[in-house]
Amino acid sequence: MTVGGIGRLETVQYGNGQFAGTLAPGGDGILLPEIGTFTLGSENANRSGIDFLSGSTMAFDIGSGGVGDNDKVEIDFHNVPSLDIESGVTLALFGSTIQDGTYTLIEDIGTSANIEGTFDFITFNGVDVSSDGRFLVNYGVNDISVTLVSIPELSSFALFLGALSACVLFLRRRR
DSSP states (O other): OEEEESEEEEOOSSSOEEEOSEEEEBOOSSSOOOOOEEEEEOSSTTOOOEEEOTTOEEEEEBOTTOTTOBOEEEEEOSSSOSEEEOTTOEEEEEOSSOOSEEEEEEEEOSSSOOEEEOOSEEEETTEEOTTSSSEEEEEOSSEEEEEEOOOOOHHHHHHHHHHHHHHHHHHHHHO
């Protein structure tokens, strides 16, 4: 099951709801490619939150406009925990030209402000980047964000070293 788009989804049950599938805020990348915010919540203070079950995916598009140009999920529940990410959940990031910076993906705007759990897998455009160091996931009580850090490619280092070597040779010849 895929749930996404822009708007708000209200829970109608007591206790934590369970979600198994893909949550994709914003557009679907084909018909609706826009960046957007999707809110999960409940107006009833007796309704807890939502559990993302193993095998689920949270998919976010990151635009080329810099920090703030990304899909976002707002959590608006009133009890603790408002969001529980269970073992085996994937964070899937998508984008083409993205800028370095910290992007808030999930934010608790309710009165409970309690997000629990971590993502076991992180992908970027379908490639596993869980351990490559460019995507640092920050887990807070009120939010989850990802910090993107550029790592220069090997060819950039080679170009820099080549230019440095040429400068050294030039200075030696002048003496």
